Amino acid sequence: MPAQKTCSYCGERLATDSEHVFPRNLYPASKSVSRVQRLTIPSCNECNKGWSDDEVHFRNVLALAGEPNEARRELWETTIRRSFEKSDGSRRVRDLIKILRPVEIDGNIRHKVYP
Numbered sequence: 001m002p003a004q005k006t007c008s009y010c011g012e013r014l015a016t017d018s019e020h021v022f023p024r025n026l027y028p029a030s031k032s033v034s035r036v037q038r039l040t041i042p043s044c045n046e047c048n049k050g051w052s053d054d055e056v057h058f059r060n061v062l063a064l065a066g067e068p069n070e071a072r073r074e075l076w077e078t079t080i081r082r083s084f085e086k087s088d089g090s091r092r093v094r095d096l097i098k099i100l101r102p103v104e105i106d107g108n109i110r111h112k113v114y115p
């Protein structure tokens with residue numbers, strides 16, 4: 001019988017979940033076969049749930065600030081857009097707007113991300 005594992009975050013409760021080291025929601029669906037995102041660590045349910053809201057915000061900030069490539073566009077147009085339509089979607093949009101600052105670049109006003 002395998003030894004019971006302790007949660008990697010709190011180090012106190014028994015692990016009941018496997019938390020992805022690289023959050024699954026950072027990857028577009030077309031990259032779901034990536035081996036990198038399969039790395040997991042043992043966690044308790046309480047800690048795993050506690051991080052989930054932060055992971056969504058982190059994903060949105062990275063997608064907003066990241067290099068405009070195909071993976072980012074797919075993530076933005078599918079997973080992130082759907083998340084804005086959920087009950088907490090307007091809060092998530094406001095959270096992103098709060099970290100945008102107007103800056104002048106080559107005579108044009110652009111917005112930069114200041115998390």
Ligand SMILES: [Zn+2]
Binds near residue numbers: 009012013046048
């Ligand atoms: Zn824990």
